[in-house]
Amino acid sequence: MEKQKTFDVIIVGGSYAGLSAAMALGRSLKKTLVIDSGQPCNRQTPHSHNFLTQDGKTPAEISLIAKQQVEKYETVTFYDGLALSGQKTTDGFSISTQVNDTFHGKKLIFAAGIKDEIPAIPGFMDCWGISVIHCPYCHGYEHRNKKTGIFADGEKAFHLASLVSNLTPHLTLFTNGSSNFSPEQKNRLKKNNIQINESKLVAIEYRKGYLQQVVFENGAKMRLEAMYASIPFQQQTAIPESLGCSLTEQGFLSVDPFQQTTVEGIYACGDNSSRMRSVANSVSTGNVAGAMVNMELTNEMF
CATH class of the missing domain: 3.50.50.60 (FAD/NAD(P)-binding domain)
Known part of the structure; x- marks a missing residue:
């Protein structure tokens, strides 16, 4: 069966923030694509803490439960792969992947996080x-x-x-x-x-x-x-910057209180746009981003 190519929303990043945004959108019946490469920044961490109801579980356990719950919403589709580039189109945006698949969406949510620059110190x-x-x-x-x-x-x-x-x-x-x-x-x-x-x-x-x-x-x-x-970092993906999204002085994607970037139609959530680097904050900002994108889409159609 041919892959669906057009969606209401494309989410780049399928960890806590991306899944939280996808749940909000799925519950609002928005056609949503989640593109995820499967390499979360906390993959070595043995246990996740300070997240109510999930304290002490491994990051992988929490992600698995979250994905299983989001998969129940029939308008949410998952794509395993790496998003490499993005373009502005007449009616939204397109995202192309490492294997040259291209998808179109009216709105974008970036939830791919950040990449730590590990010092060259053995161990x-x-x-x-x-x-x-x-x-x-x-x-x-x-x-x-x-x-x-x-x-x-x-x-x-x-x-x-x-x-x-x-x-x-x-x-x-x-x-x-x-x-x-x-x-x-x-x-x-x-x-x-x-x-x-x-x-x-x-x-x-x-x-x-x-x-x-x-x-x-x-x-x-x-x-x-x-x-x-406390080590330097860079954005996990350069796509937001290539589309014109501004960064803060600290290197985070600049967002307003509703998680919208400096480019209309593009939102960001999780580690890429907040100094509060925690699972709880990622889930919270993802929920806000999903709800705000849904409201924007609804207002445009109503």
């Missing part, structure tokens, strides 16, 4: 999402009272330190070179017994993704059980 990627972590709300409780590091500098490190210091008294900042703190920040860190280590990290020793020690350029080692890291 870093192997521990990412397991014991080298990004968020005290998502992972902090499980690493409470452990010997903990923060791999960051300046304002980002100071902000993380203030949050993590509530979870463990064993905290060291690793700035990976000369630190960049104001005198006031240094005083507050010292007051809270938070150490600053400016040595270069050259390796992470670990066992099955769980950090054991960090290794410095001079050969010294330090025992560590967990490390928060």
